[in-house]
Amino acid sequence: MFPLSVRELRWAAGGRQVLDGLSLELGGEGITILLGPNGAGKSVFLRMLCGLLEADGGGIDWGGGPRPAQGVAMVFQQPKMLRDSLLANVELALRPLGVAAAERRGRARSVLERVGLGQREADSARGLSGGERQRLALARAWVTRPRLLLLDEPTASLDPGSVEAIERIVREIRTEGTRILMSTHNLGQATRLADDVVFIDAGRVCEHAPVQRFFARPASQAARLYIQGELPWRMAF
Amino acid sequence: MAHGFLKFIRSTLLGLATLATVAQAGESIVLASTTSTEQSGLFNFILPIFEKDSGIAVKVVALGTGQALDVGRRGDADVLLVHDRAAEDKFVAEGHGMGRRDVMYNDFVLVGPAADAAGVKGAKDTVDAFGRIASKGATWVSRGDRSGTHAAELRLWQSAGVEPKGQGWYKEAGAGMGPTLNMAAGMGAYTLTDRGTWASFRNRQDLAILFAGDPRLYNPYGVILVNPARHPHVKRAAGERFIDWITSPAGRRAIAAYRIGNEQLFYPLPR
Amino acid sequence: MSGLGMAFSDAFALLAGLDRRVAEIVLLSVQVSGLAVLFGTVLGLPLGACLGVGRFPGRQLLVVVLNACMGLPSVVVGVVVYLALSRSGPLGEFGLLYSPAAMVIAQTLLVVPLMAAIARQVVEDAWREYAEELTVMGFGWGGSVRVLLHDCRHSLVVAVLAGLGRAMSEVGAVMIVGGNIDRATRTMTTAIALETSKGDLPLAVALGLVLLAVILLLNGIAYALRQWAMRRYA
Numbered sequence: 142m143f144p145l146s147v148r149e150l151r152w153a154a155g156g157r158q159v160l161d162g163l164s165l166e167l168g169g170e171g172i173t174i175l176l177g178p179n180g181a182g183k184s185v186f187l188r189m190l191c192g193l194l195e196a197d198g199g200g201i202d203w204g205g206g207p208r209p210a211q212g213v214a215m216v217f218q219q220p221k222m223l224r225d226s227l228l229a230n231v232e233l234a235l236r237p238l239g240v241a242a243a244e245r246r247g248r249a250r251s252v253l254e255r256v257g258l259g260q261r262e263a264d265s266a267r268g269l270s271g272g273e274r275q276r277l278a279l280a281r282a283w284v285t286r287p288r289l290l291l292l293d294e295p296t297a298s299l300d301p302g303s304v305e306a307i308e309r310i311v312r313e314i315r316t317e318g319t320r321i322l323m324s325t326h327n328l329g330q331a332t333r334l335a336d337d338v339v340f341i342d343a344g345r346v347c348e349h350a351p352v353q354r355f356f357a358r359p360a361s362q363a364a365r366l367y368i369q370g371e372l373p374w375r376m377a378f
Numbered sequence: 379m380a381h382g383f384l385k386f387i388r389s390t391l392l393g394l395a396t397l398a399t400v401a402q403a404g405e406s407i408v409l410a411s412t413t414s415t416e417q418s419g420l421f422n423f424i425l426p427i428f429e430k431d432s433g434i435a436v437k438v439v440a441l442g443t444g445q446a447l448d449v450g451r452r453g454d455a456d457v458l459l460v461h462d463r464a465a466e467d468k469f470v471a472e473g474h475g476m477g478r479r480d481v482m483y484n485d486f487v488l489v490g491p492a493a494d495a496a497g498v499k500g501a502k503d504t505v506d507a508f509g510r511i512a513s514k515g516a517t518w519v520s521r522g523d524r525s526g527t528h529a530a531e532l533r534l535w536q537s538a539g540v541e542p543k544g545q546g547w548y549k550e551a552g553a554g555m556g557p558t559l560n561m562a563a564g565m566g567a568y569t570l571t572d573r574g575t576w577a578s579f580r581n582r583q584d585l586a587i588l589f590a591g592d593p594r595l596y597n598p599y600g601v602i603l604v605n606p607a608r609h610p611h612v613k614r615a616a617g618e619r620f621i622d623w624i625t626s627p628a629g630r631r632a633i634a635a636y637r638i639g640n641e642q643l644f645y646p647l648p649r
Numbered sequence: 650m651s652g653l654g655m656a657f658s659d660a661f662a663l664l665a666g667l668d669r670r671v672a673e674i675v676l677l678s679v680q681v682s683g684l685a686v687l688f689g690t691v692l693g694l695p696l697g698a699c700l701g702v703g704r705f706p707g708r709q710l711l712v713v714v715l716n717a718c719m720g721l722p723s724v725v726v727g728v729v730v731y732l733a734l735s736r737s738g739p740l741g742e743f744g745l746l747y748s749p750a751a752m753v754i755a756q757t758l759l760v761v762p763l764m765a766a767i768a769r770q771v772v773e774d775a776w777r778e779y780a781e782e783l784t785v786m787g788f789g790w791g792g793s794v795r796v797l798l799h800d801c802r803h804s805l806v807v808a809v810l811a812g813l814g815r816a817m818s819e820v821g822a823v824m825i826v827g828g829n830i831d832r833a834t835r836t837m838t839t840a841i842a843l844e845t846s847k848g849d850l851p852l853a854v855a856l857g858l859v860l861l862a863v864i865l866l867l868n869g870i871a872y873a874l875r876q877w878a879m880r881r882y883a
Binding site: 188191192193210211213214215217220221223224225233234236237238285 | 778779781782784785786787788789792796799800803
């Protein structure tokens with residue numbers, strides 16, 4: 142799967158060029174944070190990595206081969222849960238992997254423990270708070286032991302306590318060797334979690350640097366303005 | 379893939395057919411007869427006697443005579459019991475049935491509103507009665523369904539020299555005797571009915587028998603075995619057993635014993 | 650006593666006295682319609698779910714045709730099945746005409762499009778919600794259909810009840826293919842038709858009330874089951 146080599150990705154929709162030659166090289170370790178204003182193309186890029194979208198131009202090279210059938214998991218900003226128990230929702234992710242029922246249950250249980258939801262495994266997944274749902278979504282992705290974990294602004298609408306819980310879990314997943322790519326608007330979160338930062342603006346990668354250097358000496362004008370909070374939003378209506 | 383699908387359909391139907399035959403214990407025949415005969419209650423009376431005697435269950439499908447003969451032509455019944463001699467003879471001549479025998483007769487009666495605006499009560503005979511209705515333009519409800527009753531009714535119009543079709547007072551129900559009587563009762567109209575259905579009809583309202591007894595109103599029934607040469611699956615032995623029984627002294631006794639109130643409805647043949 | 654009043658008292662008498670012939674007729678109705686709905690569930694719900702999830706050329710046309718089939722006149726289905734099962738017809742060798750099996754076949758044909766159409770709508774709405782997550786997790790069409798059918802199970806109960814209602818209340822198909830044979834293929838609806846045509850209207854209405862009572866009971870059971878299930882997983 143690694144090194145992940147992204148070359149000149151292009152993607153347009155509704156008359157707007159969302160990805161405009163996005164290129165990136167990713168190694169197989171650590172947490173990479175995607176930063177950038179709304180409409181920069183972060184979500185589209187993540188969806189392309191997990192196979193939901195096809196690029197109009199350019200390509201992705203997955204460690205010298207095509208996109209792998211398994212090993213990539215994604216946590217969406219608004220995760221959708223089945224009308225079922227927490228345990229059943231986590232087990233769901235293991236079904237396409239051909240895992241036997243008993244093993245599914247065991248793995249789901251232990252992952253739920255690790256995200257702090259073990260006591261509530263039989264509760265209805267639809268009755269969870271925002272933070273709990275996000276933890277459940279993480280558990281659902283984690284249980285598949287992914288090689289690459291993608292997260293699309295997972296703490297965008299959460300309270301500080303839940304944010305901290307999510308960040309703790311993400312760090313733990315990293316220590317198990319999973320490669321993590323996460324988009325966020327929260328600069329503090331970026332400094333807390335990132336090994337390196339990718340700054341995306343107007344559909345291209347402006348900068349890709351280790352986290353310390355990015356915040357101390359941003360190389361591009363756009364990144365500088367963004368860190369200062371002054372980059373205008375580029376949402377197209 | 380289509381072949382596999384057809385095989386699946388075939389085996390499902392086979393399974394259902396086996397279930398259907400296993401579900402019924404013992405032998406049975408399908409008797410296609412007329413709604414008027416069934417609604418008179420005759421079958422509920424005489425068939426248990428036959429079934430006890432022979433162990434053969436008789437499943438009665440009640441339709442109009444015309445429909446019953448069509449069912450016979452398609453081979454969907456084993457025995458027919460209907461009342462339209464001309465149609466029965468044609469059926470046998472065409473090779474669809476064999477061994478037609480007389481079974482019984484009942485009679486038709488002319489019913490209408492008690493007020494009797496057409497003066498049917500005083501008619502000399504049936505032809506006169508029909509003529510009076512036509513000239514008065516009194517509302518008439520016809521079966522209109524190619525049944526034995528319908529055929530008899532049309533013959534009577536013909537002998538009265540009347541062409542009723544298309545006239546404003548002539549209503550074709552296209553239905554069995556019961557619904558036709560319902561219509562006549564509801565409209566206050568005249569109609570021709572067999573005595574058996576009339577005797578057990580519960581919704582008479584204002585209707586009453588206004589004319590009866592004329593030999594022209596005599597209504598004979600025949601029983602026919604559907605031709606096993608044409609339709610090999612016909613249960614020949616059981617069917618013949620039924621036909622033999624219903625024309626035997628035991629069967630004739632059963633038919634004559636059936637009454638509603640104290641009235642005998644059907645008279646076995648030959649007299 | 651008015652006709653309707655007589656009908657009510659007759660109905661209670663029938664129910665209270667557990668009249669044996671009425672019990673036979675009720676049992677046959679429930680068996681035939683129940684089997685038809687069972688086949689409808691097994692065939693119609695997955696069919697509808699596949700249409701809800703799948704995207705292929707001609708799909709929209711299929712959806713329109715399926716929705717139209719919800720309005721199939723029962724008497725038309727009856728005639729078609731009769732001609733198919735008749736001894737002179739293509740499937741005549743099985744001798745299924747005038748048997749409860751023929752009635753089950755006809756009612757299944759009536760009920761499958763209805764249940765499939767409802768399932769399609771329900772599953773399509775759910776698919777819109779879950780499509781991204783299920784795709785990323787690696788579920789194909791078949792796997793997604795199974796997940797969605799299970800997730801929508803409460804709404805799909807409505808499809809089953811709709812099918813049951815349609816089957817138990819129709820008279821056109823079972824009359825033609827069953828023949829309304831006494832003690833063999835006489836159901837509640839054909840018995841009501843018969844008593845009506847004999848002019849015994851109070852008895853016909855009484856049987857009608859019994860039929861309504863049975864349908865009400867079945868719906869009540871379904872409701873209770875659903876309430877219990879929903880209390881577990883909203």
